[in-house]
Structure formats: structure tokens, C-alpha cells
Amino acid sequence: MNLFLDAFAWLADPANWVGSGSIPQRLAEHLRYTGLAVLVASLIAVPLGWWIGHTGRGRELVVGLTGAARALPSFGLLFLFVMVAGVLQREPASVVVLMLLAVPPILAGAYAGFEVIDRRIIDAARAMGMTEWQILWKVEVPLGLPLLFGGLRSGVLQVVATAVLISYIGLGGLGYDIVQGIELRRFDQMLGSAILIIALALLLDAAFALLERWAVPRGVRAGRLPEPRTAPTGRRATAESPATTEREEKN
Amino acid sequence: MIEFRSISKRFDDGTLAVDDFSLVIPSRRITVLVGSSGSGKTTLLRMINRMVDATTGALEIDGENVSTIEPVQLRRRIGYVMQNSGLLPHRRVIDNIATVPRLNGVPKKQAHERALELMDTVGLDRELAERYPAQLSGGQQQRVGVARGLAVDPNILLMDEPFGAVDPIVRADLQQELLRLQRELDKTVVFVTHDIDEAFLLGHQVVILEKGGRIAQKGTPAEILANPASDFVASFVGADRGKRALSIQTIDGAQVLVDGDGNLAGRLVEAGPA
Numbered sequence: 001m002n003l004f005l006d007a008f009a010w011l012a013d014p015a016n017w018v019g020s021g022s023i024p025q026r027l028a029e030h031l032r033y034t035g036l037a038v039l040v041a042s043l044i045a046v047p048l049g050w051w052i053g054h055t056g057r058g059r060e061l062v063v064g065l066t067g068a069a070r071a072l073p074s075f076g077l078l079f080l081f082v083m084v085a086g087v088l089q090r091e092p093a094s095v096v097v098l099m100l101l102a103v104p105p106i107l108a109g110a111y112a113g114f115e116v117i118d119r120r121i122i123d124a125a126r127a128m129g130m131t132e133w134q135i136l137w138k139v140e141v142p143l144g145l146p147l148l149f150g151g152l153r154s155g156v157l158q159v160v161a162t163a164v165l166i167s168y169i170g171l172g173g174l175g176y177d178i179v180q181g182i183e184l185r186r187f188d189q190m191l192g193s194a195i196l197i198i199a200l201a202l203l204l205d206a207a208f209a210l211l212e213r214w215a216v217p218r219g220v221r222a223g224r225l226p227e228p229r230t231a232p233t234g235r236r237a238t239a240e241s242p243a244t245t246e247r248e249e250k251n
Numbered sequence: 252m253i254e255f256r257s258i259s260k261r262f263d264d265g266t267l268a269v270d271d272f273s274l275v276i277p278s279r280r281i282t283v284l285v286g287s288s289g290s291g292k293t294t295l296l297r298m299i300n301r302m303v304d305a306t307t308g309a310l311e312i313d314g315e316n317v318s319t320i321e322p323v324q325l326r327r328r329i330g331y332v333m334q335n336s337g338l339l340p341h342r343r344v345i346d347n348i349a350t351v352p353r354l355n356g357v358p359k360k361q362a363h364e365r366a367l368e369l370m371d372t373v374g375l376d377r378e379l380a381e382r383y384p385a386q387l388s389g390g391q392q393q394r395v396g397v398a399r400g401l402a403v404d405p406n407i408l409l410m411d412e413p414f415g416a417v418d419p420i421v422r423a424d425l426q427q428e429l430l431r432l433q434r435e436l437d438k439t440v441v442f443v444t445h446d447i448d449e450a451f452l453l454g455h456q457v458v459i460l461e462k463g464g465r466i467a468q469k470g471t472p473a474e475i476l477a478n479p480a481s482d483f484v485a486s487f488v489g490a491d492r493g494k495r496a497l498s499i500q501t502i503d504g505a506q507v508l509v510d511g512d513g514n515l516a517g518r519l520v521e522a523g524p525a
């Protein structure tokens with residue numbers, strides 16, 4: 001029998017969409033942990049990244065953290081944190097682990113957004129008599145926003161993928177159905193929830209790709225137009241990576 | 252009046268960019284600082300609006316020591332125009348020009364009206380107000396930069412090689428505009444360039460700098476050309492060659508002028524009543 005047909009049948013089964021342990025509930029759990037982790041990570045990484053980008057102090061921190069993050073064993077870390085914090089604290093513990101994964105890309109995005117701005121623009125802003133806060137909010141933040149969203153995008157994807165693991169410590173999420181499916185040898189359920197996770201990741205990725213594009217200021221986009229004052233069609237090249245467009249086409 | 256008194260500047264890395272520099276810059280005149288790359292022109296200019304702080308010495312504007320003025324307040328009183336215009340890429344031309352008045356709390360409508368007037372002043376078509384800097388030519392961007400520098404009606408306008416990156420025809424145009432603007436608006440202009448022709452064209456007072464901000468000579472263009480203070484100055488202004496070294500030759504009883512390259516420069520005639 002076709003495994004994929006079974007998986008879609010499982011997904012389409014109305015029984016799986018209501019009650020406790022249903023798909024919407026797992027999805028909500030998954031999104032809650034993801035959202036919480038990304039939110040906390042942003043609260044730390046965005047101000048820090050902006051501060052580093054604005055002052056130019058502590059660049060090494062960004063480089064070091066992003067390098068170290070690649071080597072993070074998220075699964076081991078999750079169990080370590082739960083063991084250290086105690087089983088009753090596994091919710092905050094898993095949010096902390098997920099957050100740790102999201103901090104480096106967001107930090108790098110926030111910092112890089114400022115770093116790529118032509119220094120002469122900042123210099124001119126200062127020479128005009130802008131205060132440091134005004135330079136931050138009126139020049140650096142608007143010009144650095146696309147790259148920040150790029151960093152958020154990587155962070156969110158990382159967390160969405162890793163949040164599958166929290167089901168192992170009994171916190172649910174979309175990973176729960178996979179773990180349960182393995183135990184019950186229910187392949188339709190395993191594959192069905194795997195498809196859900198992939199779809200969620202693609203959806204979030206597309207949403208952030210749009211945000212990234214939207215964040216490119218008109219005037220910066222305008223530089224690439226042959227004619228001034230043409231209405232934006234939304235199909236213009238922006239500062240995003242080529243990988244983006246590939247992924248979008250797959251959608 | 253801007254007065255430099257024994258100003259020195261040593262950067263953190265140990266570079267002595269300016270060494271014991273003194274100069275009086277008269278009000279409502281164009282003073283040009285000219286010198287080769289690295290002679291400290293930009294450093295000197297940026298001391299006036301405290302983008303750079305002197306290590307020793309005093310700098311006064313109308314008798315007020317700039318070190319006692321809060322930098323942000325000082326900078327909002329002084330126009331600053333730089334080579335690449337430094338316009339904010341995400342703001343329309345009109346908003347770029349209105350930036351500082353808006354920071355100072357001028358209502359948007361009023362600031363925009365003034366910005367449009369300034370576009371007239373610097374010879375920019377009002378049609379361009381809604382464009383972004385990237386949609387302008389280099390010359391147009393420089394004009395926007397000048398308009399922005401004039402937006403708060405400052406007494407002092409600092410210009411750091413503002414026409415360095417535009418082609419010679421546009422540059423000649425912008426130079427004439429600046430002369431006209433200065434006549435009409437009566438600003439104290441401090442202008443930095445490494446182009447001696449530009450310095451002689453624009454400067455009421457020209458200050459020729461050597462490395463470390465040492466003044467090789469200062470005076471009106473005529474004074475400098477008539478009496479170069481040193482071989483360095485003579486060579487820098489080209490007094491000994493090219494189109495500045497004119498010699499008289501007599502052809503058919505008339506005296507003609509020939510420049511250092513052997514090209515005919517003109518005919519010698521009696522000066523009319525001054």
C-alpha cells in the first residue's frame with residue numbers, strides 16, 4: 001500500500017483534528033514553544049546585535065557565537081537542561097534550549113544589518129546633528145531591517161525543526177505524533193506528522209521571506225529601477241539570498 | 252569668524268594629523284583649504300563641528316570655544332556637505348533636505364515648504380522632490396546635499412570636496428552655483444579641495460597645506476600667485492609651468508601671451524580703469 005496515501009488519509013481523518021492530542025493542539029504547542037523561544041531570543045539578540053553593530057564593539061562575540069552554535073548538540077543539551085533543572089522545570093528548560101539555538105542567527109542578522117550600511121551615511125547623519133538614538137532609529141534600524149528579518153528567519157526555522165525534540169521529554173508538539181507513531185508502528189501517523197512539520201517550516205520560511213522583502217526600504221529598492229516612481233510590483237530583487245527564491249519556487 | 256588657535260590633533264593610533272595649526276577664517280567669505288591627500292584638511296574641517304575634537308589648542312566660533320558647545324547642538328547650527336553627498340538612501344529628496352529642521356521640531360508641512368524653496372535655491376527641479384537619492388544623477392545628489400546643508404539657514408557651511416566626484420562640466424556648473432549662493436546668502440564657507448584651480452576660483456582666502464596641517468601659504472589667489480612663499484607653493488599652484496606660466500612674445504609688433512606649454516593664451520592689452 002502507498003505510504004503517502006496513508007499519511008494523507010491520516011491527515012484528512014476528522015478524528016485527528018478534534019479533542020485532546022489532536023493535530024491543532026499539537027500544532028499550537030509547537031508554535032507556542034517556537035514563538036516563546038524566538039521571542040526571548042529576540043529580546044536578547046536584537047538589542048545586543050544592534051549595540052554591537054552601532055558601536056562596533058564586541059564583533060568577535062558575534063563571530064564566536066555563530067561558530068559555536070553550529071556545534072551545539074541540541075538533543076544532548078535538551079536532556080542536560082532538563083536533568084539540571086529538574087523534570088518539573090522542563091518547560092522553561094526546553095524554551096531555554098530552543099532559545100539558545102535562535103540567538104546566534106538573530107544576533108548575526110541584527111549586527112550584519114547595521115554592518116553593511118555605508119559608513120559615510122552614518123557619518124553624514126552624525127555630522128548633521130543626529131543624536132546616537134536618532135542615528136539608531138532613523139538610519140540604522142530601517143536600513144538594517146531586511147537582514148534582521150533574514151536572521152529571524154533562520155532562527156525560526158532552526159527552532160521549528162528542533163522543537164520536534166521536546167516531545168521526547170513529554171511536552172507534546174508536532175514531534176509527539178512521530179514519537180508515538182514509532183512506538184505504535186503507525187507509519188501513516190509518522191509520515192503524516194512529518195509532512196505537517198515540513199509544511200509548517202515552509203510556510204514560516206515563506207512568511208519571513210515576504211517580511212524580508214517588505215522591509216527593504218523603497219529608496220533602496222528604487223536604486224535598482226530603471227525608471228523612478230513606478231509602482232512596486234513585488235517581484236523586484238531584494239537583498240535576500242539566492243537560496244530564498246529557490247525555496248519559494250518549490251512551494 | 253572661526254579661529255583656530257594652536258590646534259593639534261593626534262589620533263588614537265598615534266598619527267599626528269594636525270600639528271600646531273592657527274588660522275582665522277573670516278565671516279561671510281569663502282575660505283578654501285587646499286593640499287594633497289593626507290595633509291589634514293578633513294581633520295581640520297571636522298573640528299569646526301566637533302566631528303573631531305582637537306587634542307590641544309582652542310577653536311572658537313565668534314569668540315565661543317566650541318568645546319563648551321554640546322556637539323549635537325553645534326552640528327545643527329552648521330551645514331555640512333561631503334563628497335558623496337551622504338544622503339539617506341531610504342528617504343525621499345524632500346525628506347532628506349528637511350531632516351535637520353524636522354529634528355529641530357519644525358512641523359512637517361513647513362519643513363517641506365522650505366525644502367522646496369531650497370531646491371529652487373540650489374537649482375533643482377521641484378519635480379525631483381519625491382524621488383529617492385538613488386534615482387538622481389551625481390550632480391543632482393550633490394545639489395541635494397548642498398540644499399540639506401542650507402536647510403537650517405546656518406551661518407557656516409562646511410564643504411569637504413563636495414564636487415570631487417562629478418564630471419568636469421557639472422563641477423564647473425556647481426562651482427558657479429556656489430559662488431552665486433555665497434553672494435546671495437552671505438554664508439561663511441569653509442571649503443576643502445585638493446584641486447588648486449577650484450581653490451583659486453572659489454576662495455576669497457586660500458590656505459595651502461602641507462603634511463600635518465602646516466600652512467605653506469595663505470592669502471588671496473592673486474597674492475599667492477604673485478608671490479609663492481616657497482618652491483613647494485610655486486610647484487603646487489603651478490606658477491612655474493602650464494597655463495599659469497605666461498610669457499610675453501612680440502609678434503608683428505603686438506605683444507601676445509604664451510603659456511608654459513607653448514599654447515597661445517591671449518593678447519596683452521592695457522588694463523582699463525579698475
Ligand SMILES: Nc1ncnc2c1ncn2[C@@H]1O[C@H](COP(=O)(O)OP(=O)(O)OP(=O)(O)O)[C@@H](O)[C@H]1O
Pocket residue numbers: 262263264266267268286287288289290291292293294295445
Ligand atoms: N580616524 C583616524 N584615525 C587615525 N588616523 C586618521 C584618522 N583620520 C585621519 N587620519 C590620518 O590623519 C591624516 C590627515 O587625514 P585627513 O583625512 O585630514 O587628510 P585630508 O587632507 O583630508 O586627505 P584627503 O585629501 O585624502 O581627504 C592622515 O595621515 C590620515 O591617515
Ligand SMILES: [Mg+2]
Pocket residue numbers: 292293294411
Ligand atoms: Mg579629506
